[in-house]
Amino acid sequence: MTRSELVTRLAELNPHLYHRDVERIVATIFEEITLALARGDRVELRGFGSFSLKERSARIGRNPRTGSAVAVAAKYLPYFKTGKELRDTLNKN
Amino acid sequence: MVESTITRADLTEAVYQEVGLSRNESSQLVESVLLEISKSLSRGEPVKVSSFGTFSVRDKGKRIGRNPKTGEEVPIMPRRVLVFRASHVLKDRINRTMRESREN
Numbered sequence: 452m453t454r455s456e457l458v459t460r461l462a463e464l465n466p467h468l469y470h471r472d473v474e475r476i477v478a479t480i481f482e483e484i485t486l487a488l489a490r491g492d493r494v495e496l497r498g499f500g501s502f503s504l505k506e507r508s509a510r511i512g513r514n515p516r517t518g519s520a521v522a523v524a525a526k527y528l529p530y531f532k533t534g535k536e537l538r539d540t541l542n543k544n
Numbered sequence: 545m546v547e548s549t550i551t552r553a554d555l556t557e558a559v560y561q562e563v564g565l566s567r568n569e570s571s572q573l574v575e576s577v578l579l580e581i582s583k584s585l586s587r588g589e590p591v592k593v594s595s596f597g598t599f600s601v602r603d604k605g606k607r608i609g610r611n612p613k614t615g616e617e618v619p620i621m622p623r624r625v626l627v628f629r630a631s632h633v634l635k636d637r638i639n640r641t642m643r644e645s646r647e648n
Contacts, residue, residue, distance in 0.1 A: 452584040454593045460580055461573070468565075476559050476573050481596045483558045485634060487550040489641035494550040499578045500626070504638065526639050529597070531628030540586050541601060541624045 488529055498536035505530045585626060595633040602627050 452460075454477065462473045484502055487494050494502040504527040512523040533541075552574055559570040581591050581599065590600035601624050609620040 452581075452589055452591045454596075457577070457580055457584075457591070457593075461576060464576065465573070472563050472565075475563050476570075477577060479558050479562045480555050480574060480577055481593055483550065483555050485596065485637055487554075488634075489638050491642065491645075492548050492550055496552055496555075496578060499582065500628075526635075527642055529628075529630040529634055529638060531597075531599075531626075533626040537582050537585070537626065540582060541626060543586075 491527075496534065498534045500534040500537060501532050503530050503532070504528065588624075593631075595631055597628055597630040597634055599626060599628050601625070 458470070458474050458477050461477065462468065462470050465473065484494050488502060488504060491504065493504075507526050507528055509525040510523050512521045513519065514521055552571070555574045556567065556571040559565070559574060560567050563570070565573070584591050585599060585601055588601050590598055592598045604620075604623050604625055606622045607620050609618050610616065611618055
């Protein structure tokens, strides 16, 4: 399922809403999560999962093609931990 | 940097501010989005959200684990796990803002 298929599905479930409003709702949700992570905040959606940041320190990497050393700056990586309820649902049947 | 936690209530508030539905309906839509994503994943179908990331389901085979406290061997049954891969856009936005806030 893609973002646009998700929007179409939600629009079908909510025939009283304009398609473009459903688009804005979906966009707003992912934008809020992105903004929270960019501020360094956690996002916790009980039953679904939580988004947080993991810190990766600076390291010397290698160009896999040439083998030359490259400095890789410290960075944050978004991390998702599946919620208990969703994890259980995935393992039903 | 004071770290705080965003929850469903904050997503509901953002939808309410942005779209002008009632708070109650905004909350139901947030729930509905999470539910539809979960349903797709339960069918084993990945969910790709452009500029955000991809949620996919991976099958893990049976393996022998060990209780770290007692050292006892325990079989870990085959199971499905959810993997999230962040898009480049998301990674870049996080690292750009974090870098800026450090420099200031």
